[in-house]
Amino acid sequence: xxxxxxxxxxxxxxxTALTLVACAPPAVGPQxxxxxxxxxxxxxxxxVPVGDGALISQRDDGRVREMTASGDLRTAGTVPGVVAGGxxxxxxxxxxxxxxxxxxxxYHGTSDDNRVVRMPVTGEPGALRLDxxxxxxxxxxxxxxxxxxxxxxxxxxxxxxxxxxxxxxxREQARDRDYLGGKILRVTPEGxxxxxxxxxxxxxxxxxxxxxxxxxxxxxTLWASEFGQDTWDELNRIVPGGDYGWPDxxxxxxxxxxxxxxxxxxxxxxSPSGIAVIGDTVLIAGLRGERLWRYDSSDPDAEPRSFxxxxxxxxxxxxxxxxxxAWVLTNNTDGRGSPRAGDDxxxxxxxxxx
Numbered sequence: 250x251x252x253x254x255x256x257x258x259x260x261x262x263x264x265t266a267l268t269l270v271a272c273a274p275p276a277v278g279p280q281x282x283x284x285x286x287x288x289x290x291x292x293x294x295x296x297v298p299v300g301d302g303a304l305i306s307q308r309d310d311g312r313v314r315e316m317t318a319s320g321d322l323r324t325a326g327t328v329p330g331v332v333a334g335g336x337x338x339x340x341x342x343x344x345x346x347x348x349x350x351x352x353x354x355x356y357h358g359t360s361d362d363n364r365v366v367r368m369p370v371t372g373e374p375g376a377l378r379l380d381x382x383x384x385x386x387x388x389x390x391x392x393x394x395x396x397x398x399x400x401x402x403x404x405x406x407x408x409x410x411x412x413x414x415x416x417x418x419x420r421e422q423a424r425d426r427d428y429l430g431g432k433i434l435r436v437t438p439e440g441x442x443x444x445x446x447x448x449x450x451x452x453x454x455x456x457x458x459x460x461x462x463x464x465x466x467x468x469x470t471l472w473a474s475e476f477g478q479d480t481w482d483e484l485n486r487i488v489p490g491g492d493y494g495w496p497d498x499x500x501x502x503x504x505x506x507x508x509x510x511x512x513x514x515x516x517x518x519x520s521p522s523g524i525a526v527i528g529d530t531v532l533i534a535g536l537r538g539e540r541l542w543r544y545d546s547s548d549p550d551a552e553p554r555s556f557x558x559x560x561x562x563x564x565x566x567x568x569x570x571x572x573x574x575a576w577v578l579t580n581n582t583d584g585r586g587s588p589r590a591g592d593d594x595x596x597x598x599x600x601x602x603x
Contacts (some may be wrong), residue, residue, distance in 0.1 A: 256432075268344035280601035281601035283560070286576070288591040291409060292583040294400070295342045295523070295546075295564050296576060296595060303576070305595065307353065308338035308583065313353070315504040318597060319376045326379025328366070331357045337393055340400025343410065344370070345438060352438070353379060354387065354410065356400045358493045363398055364582050365412060365440070387440035388451070392417035392430035396459075397476075401523065403463045405471065409435050409443045411453070413460035413473065420496035431457045431495060433473065433487060447490030456507070462524030462533065466546055474521035475510075482519045483510035484533060484544060512544055523566030525575060527600070533576055534564035540592040541567065541577060545602070556601055561594065562586050574599050 292308040300320035304325060309332030314322050331339045337358030345352050352367045365387040366489050369380040385412070389453040391399075397415035405411050415424040416431035423431030426448050435443045435453040442451045462474030472489040481500030485493060485508065494507040518539035530546035545551040557564070557577070563582035574597050581592045 254591045276363065283557075283590070284597040285594050286597050287320055287322050287595040288593075289322060290314065290578075290582070290593040290595070292338075293578050293580065293593050293595075294340050294565060296567060296568055296571070297342045297344050299344065299377065301376050303595065304344070304353065304370075306339045306342050306379065307580070308340065309333045311339045311357065313339075313342070313355075313378050313379060315375075323385055325370070325377045326381055327355055328368075328370075328379070329381050329384060330359050330366075332360045333358065334468060335395030335471050337363070337398050340398070341402040341413075343402045343404055345404055345410075347438060353519070354402055356402050356412065358393050358398060358470060361393070362389060363393045363400070363414070363417075364389040365391075365402060365410070367438075376570065387438075388412060388434065388436060392419065392428070394418040397430075399457075399460055401461050401463050404438075405435075406469050407439070407443075410438055410440075411435050411463055411471070413463055414457075415459040416457070416495070420458070423458065424492060424497070426450070426452055426455060431455065433457065433460060433463070433471075438486055444573075445489075454487050454491045454493060456491075456495050456498075458495040458499075461522040464524045464526045464531070466526045466529070466596075470546070472524060472526065472546075474524045475518055476520060477513075479516065481510075481513040482516050482521050484512040484521070484524075484531065485510045496545070500508050506566050507554045511549065514538075514542075518555075522564070522580075523568070523578070525567045525569050527575065530600070532567045534567045534577065536563045536565065536580060539563055541575070541598070554601075557598065561596065562589065562592070570597050 295306045303316045315325045341356040344355040368384040394417035399413045399415035401413040412434040422428040433454045434451045459476040474485040491508040518538045519535045531544040533542040540555040562581040563586045566578040570576040577596045
């Protein structure tokens with residue numbers, strides 16, 4: 250449907266939020282707690298577990314790679330119409346089965362916009378295939394630019410599709426309810442505005458700069474990570490109709506009508522992308538910070554910690570893995586990192602004991 254279709258820590262700025270600063274990383278477990286599941290990925294952006302394997306998007310070439318249970322990589326297909334450039338290209342993936350059809354949803358850039366499409370996925374794990382002949386538009390007309398393209402998508406516990414968009418460089422419109430950039434959108438699986446949305450449109454929250462992480466905890470709370478400009482990156486609790494302040498505010502505002510973040514940190518220590526929730530822990534993948542942050546959502550007084558600092562370079566996405574582990578996607582081949590032998594990788598990481 251066209252056109253409808255955001256180590257150790259110290260308290261900072263306000264008692265309702267945490268400022269995260271870079272300190273010596275805490276002790277972690279042995280190296281076998283970090284396992285390379287797959288290697289040789291090219292500018293990967295999003296990982297979606299499927300059975301004992303996963304589907305992984307590659308931003309620049311539009312391919313969806315399947316990691317099999319044995320750790321081999323194969324191409325499940327290429328999303329049609331992907332136009333890459335700058336930070337745009339093939340971004341977030343999400344899976345949902347409806348009426349016996351397993352749909353892969355994909356957020357990607359075209360020459361004119363960012364959009365969400367869906368296509369059936371056929372075959373069994375190890376031999377998955379995108380049926381691109383039956384591709385459908387879900388949401389179109391999301392602003393596109395060289396940067397600030399957002400791109401994370403996820404289905405919430407309510408069965409609705411949530412879409413994180415960037416302001417596409419038009420910062421003055423991020424709080425404009427009629428502009429799809431700088432928002433979190435909430436739509437049905439077919440792309441219509443979801444029932445009980447706060448403004449009667451696809452828009453769910455406003456005032457974002459560049460959200461690239463979405464995840465829910467067991468209580469149904471939606472968490473989002475957001476790139477700041479020069480001062481503060483953010484971790485936000487998302488509420489329906491919430492105004493998160495950009496571009497008038499970055500970090501803690503204490504301003505009427507603005508929802509403040511629960512944690513903030515300097516961009517050089519984070520530049521957050523994908524997030525995941527495991528138990529009460531929100532995990533935040535850091536690109537420029539080259540580390541994985543942990544925030545205890547059950548205890549706001551607890552000091553957030555980071556680990557993997559500098560071990561694997563830039564981290565783009567994180568999802569829950571088996572047996573309490575996390576799957577972490579590196580991102581050193583996107584033109585901003587320093588690729589190492591075997592990059593990029595999908596890692597399985599066991600979280601350090603407290």
